[in-house]
Amino acid sequence: MKSRKIEYRVGDTVLVGYLAWDDARSGPRPGVLVFPEAFGLNEHARLRADRLAQLGYVAFAADLHGQGKVYPDLPSVMPAIKALYGDREQWRQRARSAFDTLIAQPEVDAQRTAAIGFCFGGATCFELARIGAPLAAIATFHAGILPEQAGDAGRMQARVLICNGADDPVVKKDALEAVTAELRRDRLDWQLIQYGSASHSFTDPTADQRGMPGFGYNALAEARSWATMRALFEDAFQR
Incomplete structure (x- = not known):
């Protein structure tokens, strides 16, 4: 296995991503972006990139x-997240720059x-797909x-997998309904899977350590959702 850091830019902002691939394989192979949780490009995201590389993909954790900044907790990162929520054009540019890289x-x-x-990072997948990035799939x-913005209709091309914890207090029912209505309207190939007894951040083994109500790791939900993602990619990349 190999990995390297890659610097890329959006305007004056220098971004530092993490590329992972299996150097025992030859020739170009499918590439997968990994968009991290709100805290930034931490060990959780790098590990997912490594796991994708082990499956034969080239993975780029964005x-x-x-500057590769990682925030220690939710209060410290919220100003940065709110700034991107308030400037979705900048958010989308950062996602597109990662794709181009x-x-x-x-x-x-x-x-x-x-x-x-x-x-x-999951929300970022949608922002990238909504500007027409030629993605075979997003998970x-x-x-x-x-919710989508004016002008987004019809631009998404990807197959879509949404993996959600049934007990997640952060992801609201009306938000999921709005997104699935968008996917139905555009007649996309999509799945929404709700995992019983799973909370927010169910894929992160350190989630319980954050001491935040409604956040928690669920090993079974993580394993099942990862397996479903693998099946999605196998289907998407063979066509």
């Missing part, structure tokens, strides 16, 4: 804050790409997806 790597087959994201995990 930096959405700049991924497909520029010589290990990547630029015609076969996907994205996954966790929490804020989101405990994602607080925002």
